[in-house]
Amino acid sequence: MAKLLLASIHDVGPRFEREVDQLAQLLGGILGGPKFAMLVVPDHWSHAPLAGNVAFQRRLRDWADQGVEMFVHGWYHKDLAEHSGAAAFKARHMTAGEGEFLGLSRAVAAQRMADGKALIEDAIGRPVAGFIAPAWLYGEGARAALAASDFALAEDHMRVWQPASGKVLGKGPVITWASRSKPRQLSSRFFAGLARHALHVQPVVRAAVHPGDVTVPALLDSISATFKAFAARRPAGRYADLLTR
Numbered sequence: 001m002a003k004l005l006l007a008s009i010h011d012v013g014p015r016f017e018r019e020v021d022q023l024a025q026l027l028g029g030i031l032g033g034p035k036f037a038m039l040v041v042p043d044h045w046s047h048a049p050l051a052g053n054v055a056f057q058r059r060l061r062d063w064a065d066q067g068v069e070m071f072v073h074g075w076y077h078k079d080l081a082e083h084s085g086a087a088a089f090k091a092r093h094m095t096a097g098e099g100e101f102l103g104l105s106r107a108v109a110a111q112r113m114a115d116g117k118a119l120i121e122d123a124i125g126r127p128v129a130g131f132i133a134p135a136w137l138y139g140e141g142a143r144a145a146l147a148a149s150d151f152a153l154a155e156d157h158m159r160v161w162q163p164a165s166g167k168v169l170g171k172g173p174v175i176t177w178a179s180r181s182k183p184r185q186l187s188s189r190f191f192a193g194l195a196r197h198a199l200h201v202q203p204v205v206r207a208a209v210h211p212g213d214v215t216v217p218a219l220l221d222s223i224s225a226t227f228k229a230f231a232a233r234r235p236a237g238r239y240a241d242l243l244t245r
Contacts, residue, residue, distance in 0.1 A: 004237040005230045006160075006170075007036035008208045010073065014056045015041075015048030019211035024063075026220070027209070030227045034066045035236035039073035039132055042116045046076055050119060057123035069129040069239055072116040072151075074100045077134040099137035110145035117151070129239050130154055131163070136174070153239055160204070160242055169242035170204035175226060177219045179212035189222045196229040204242070205230055 009023050020038075027036050040060065043049040050056060064070055077098050101109055113131055120128050130153030133142060138156065146154055146163045154163045160170040175195045178184035199205050207226060213219045 003202075003234040004170075004204050004241060005031075005227075005234050006204060006206045006239055007031060007227065007236055008039060008071075008206070009036060010039045010208055010210045011041055011044065011077065012038040012060075012073070013041045013044050013048050013050055014053050015044045016211035017056065017059075019214045022214045023209050023211070026224065027227065030224065031231055031236040034063065034068045035238075037069040037071055037129060037239055038063060039071045040116075040120050041073050041077045041134070042075050042119050044076070045078045050123065060120070060123045061125055064124040064126060067238075070120055070124050071129050071153075071155075071239075072113065072120055072131045074134040075112040075116050076100055099133075099135040101133040101142035102135075102137040102139045104139060104141050104145075106141040106144045109139075109142040110148065113145055113149055113151070127152075152243065155206070155239075160206070160239065162243075169245070170206070172199065172202045172204060172206070175199070175205070175207040177209065177213050177223060179210070179216050179219060185216055185219060189218065192222050192226045196226055200230075200233060205234070 007027055009020055009027070012020050024034065024036070028034050038060075040050070041048075042051070060070065077100055101112075104112070117128055117131075128151070131146060131149065131151040132155045136156045138146070147166070149163055151163050153169070154161055155174075157174055158171065159168050161168045173195075175192055177188040177192065195205075207230070209223055213223060
């Protein structure tokens with residue numbers, strides 16, 4: 001079975017257009033073209049609605065026409081829920097208030113999924129590739145809504161799966177970088193360095209970048225080194241390839 005590298009740019013939307021352009025140029029140069037996915041946020045923190053933004057919708061369609069896979073990435077990306085127990089730990093330590101789907105009810109999660117899917121598919125003129133929750137965090141309501149949805153693919157920190165059947169299509173940690181504090185920058189660079197050597201045995205390697213990464217030159221250096229290391233030994237593929245493996 002051929003090994004794959006799956007690359008993605010998170011938090012795509014009008015709010016981070018400049019940063020997304022920079023990341024797309026970086027990854028495209030290393031991977032030999034737009035061989036990555038984009039995770040689109042319909043209205044990031046209620047400050048950057050995709051609806052009505054014809055210019056950015058046109059950009060999404062252009063990227064999709066070039067072969068970029070488009071995922072629905074929540075709706076607001078902001079977590080407004082109150083949490084307790086394990087969910088409170090995840091909300092506090094795994095993200096900076098951005099685990100939008102961690103505390104939603106099934107009904108609210110399903111509505112936001114459906115609305116995001118309709119909006120993005122109308123913009124790009126084709127089906128989306130799937131759904132990925134902000135910060136890769138899903139509560140019980142979100143998981144139930146996702147299982148009843150018609151999304152072909154979903155992803156969390158450790159796996160890619162088919163929501164309807166629950167079938168796991170790829171396993172292993174996502175390589176990603178954190179820019180919001182110096183300790184997180186250092187730890188993410190350390191993990192990426194280890195991953196460049198340790199994860200070559202994995203059939204599927206996933207690596208994801210975020211707009212904030214472009215603000216830290218050391219992260220960009222680590223991102224470049226990581227993608228080059230994996231691209232030298234396996235092709236950059238599409239998430240949809242997992243459905244036919």
